[in-house]
Amino acid sequence: MCSKIVGALLRFRIGGWEGSMVQTPIALIDCNNFYVSCERVFNPKLHGRPVVVLSNNDGCIIARSKEAKELGLKMGEPVFKRRDFLKEHRVEIWSSNYTLYGSMSQRVMQTIEPLVPTLEQYSIDEAFAWLPGFSPAELDALAVKIRAMVNRDTGIPVSVGLAWTKTLAKLANHRAKKDPRWKDLGVCNVTEFTRADLDALLAGVEVEDVWGIGRRRAEFLNHHDIFTAYDLANAPDRWILKNLTITGYRTALELRGQQCIPAELTPPAKKSIISSKAFGRPIETLEELSQAVATYVSRLAEKLRSQHSVASVLEVFIHTSHFAEGKDRYSNAITIKLPQPTAYTPELVAQAYKGLEKIYRPGYKYAKAGVMVMGLQSENARQLNLWGNGEGDPATLERNKKLMEVVDIINEQMGRGTIAIGTAGLKQEWGMRREKLSKRFTTRWDELLEVS
DNA sequence: TCTGGGGTCCTAGGACCC
DNA sequence: TCTGGGGTCCTAGGACCC
Numbered sequence: 001m002c003s004k005i006v007g008a009l010l011r012f013r014i015g016g017w018e019g020s021m022v023q024t025p026i027a028l029i030d031c032n033n034f035y036v037s038c039e040r041v042f043n044p045k046l047h048g049r050p051v052v053v054l055s056n057n058d059g060c061i062i063a064r065s066k067e068a069k070e071l072g073l074k075m076g077e078p079v080f081k082r083r084d085f086l087k088e089h090r091v092e093i094w095s096s097n098y099t100l101y102g103s104m105s106q107r108v109m110q111t112i113e114p115l116v117p118t119l120e121q122y123s124i125d126e127a128f129a130w131l132p133g134f135s136p137a138e139l140d141a142l143a144v145k146i147r148a149m150v151n152r153d154t155g156i157p158v159s160v161g162l163a164w165t166k167t168l169a170k171l172a173n174h175r176a177k178k179d180p181r182w183k184d185l186g187v188c189n190v191t192e193f194t195r196a197d198l199d200a201l202l203a204g205v206e207v208e209d210v211w212g213i214g215r216r217r218a219e220f221l222n223h224h225d226i227f228t229a230y231d232l233a234n235a236p237d238r239w240i241l242k243n244l245t246i247t248g249y250r251t252a253l254e255l256r257g258q259q260c261i262p263a264e265l266t267p268p269a270k271k272s273i274i275s276s277k278a279f280g281r282p283i284e285t286l287e288e289l290s291q292a293v294a295t296y297v298s299r300l301a302e303k304l305r306s307q308h309s310v311a312s313v314l315e316v317f318i319h320t321s322h323f324a325e326g327k328d329r330y331s332n333a334i335t336i337k338l339p340q341p342t343a344y345t346p347e348l349v350a351q352a353y354k355g356l357e358k359i360y361r362p363g364y365k366y367a368k369a370g371v372m373v374m375g376l377q378s379e380n381a382r383q384l385n386l387w388g389n390g391e392g393d394p395a396t397l398e399r400n401k402k403l404m405e406v407v408d409i410i411n412e413q414m415g416r417g418t419i420a421i422g423t424a425g426l427k428q429e430w431g432m433r434r435e436k437l438s439k440r441f442t443t444r445w446d447e448l449l450e451v452s
Numbered sequence: 453t454c455t456g457g458g459g460t461c462c463t464a465g466g467a468c469c470c
Numbered sequence: 471t472c473t474g475g476g477g478t479c480c481t482a483g484g485a486c487c488c
Contacts, residue, residue, distance in 0.1 A: 216484085246462075
């Protein structure tokens, strides 16, 4: 009875919003400089030194150690522009090793999972934990414990932000990393903050550091005299809705303490899958482009099958470098409606080739190609071709499916690409440049033993 | 010489229909 | 010369995230 009244009052107070009445504290646990930290676990010499990890093809800087940040190296900076600088400051440079990071990520999540009631993995290096019924003191103790356990069991340092909404938990986490008040502890808990405390905190955070506000929006907001998280939280609702759409409005509400970005405990099935990559060197021939496309389609089809989906639409795209100009520049894409939904690699490759032939133009230096599937549906729900001919014939479908299962198992156990479609090319001279790749310590015994 | 890859959501605007 | 209003569906493109 009493809680009903309180609930009604609460709802009234926050303007008719119909969310969960009893708010749940949320922790955001975020690995510090994740890729760099992973490299450090297996290479202790990297501790205390400036370290960067590069994107595919060793193109840009995508992760930096604290020391590298202090040198002024920026996220996304092209390496070739800073070659001399990197050398001069003896910065350790590593190619990205996603196999390693993926398995380290799993270890981190597995360490946190038993410590919290529900965990929502949000990205390779972050997770939200939903902590109903935890008192503020319990929250602090839990955060400290998570940090200690993850560090002990995986060697990865993490920071924890605690708050009543996801957006505020992200913000608290950001403070836990940067603000001298919480930096040493690595935990920032704002669940007990008064409105005034929170306002003061928000006023110290630039609006582009708010989750959901990117560079473009930040520029726009600055233009309208909104510089901090506090300014955004206090902008008029209608103005926000009109200029930042519903997503920006949700962000503002969350900054005010209203939970409106829900938990996503079971990740929804993907609606599209992309496989695309820039080449290690420019490609001009249709033959090599075809190899690349076959390779990407194979990876994509693998992902498709691993989530037990079939695709009904396939898109192929190719383009020259973004930095090519005038007549050297070309990009094109084609969308193909598949005769029937499928996850069968040879069929997808055949369709992709047809598309590629239509958009390919000789005489260009292609820098990148990609394939994408959409219109995904569950493999069980797929509509069979009632006439029982061609690809839709149930017996053929079943045989193809079995074949793919075998291929997937072999590739999983023996390493990716053990069995590949013949046209993917054996040498793949256009493949990725990864000159400074660390070993696959967590997934290959042979490579771990090599260094020890 | 060299500038990542893989996703989602939202909106505006065109096509089409009555 | 004149050329509605409102609905739906689809797509392209922009913005965001990591």
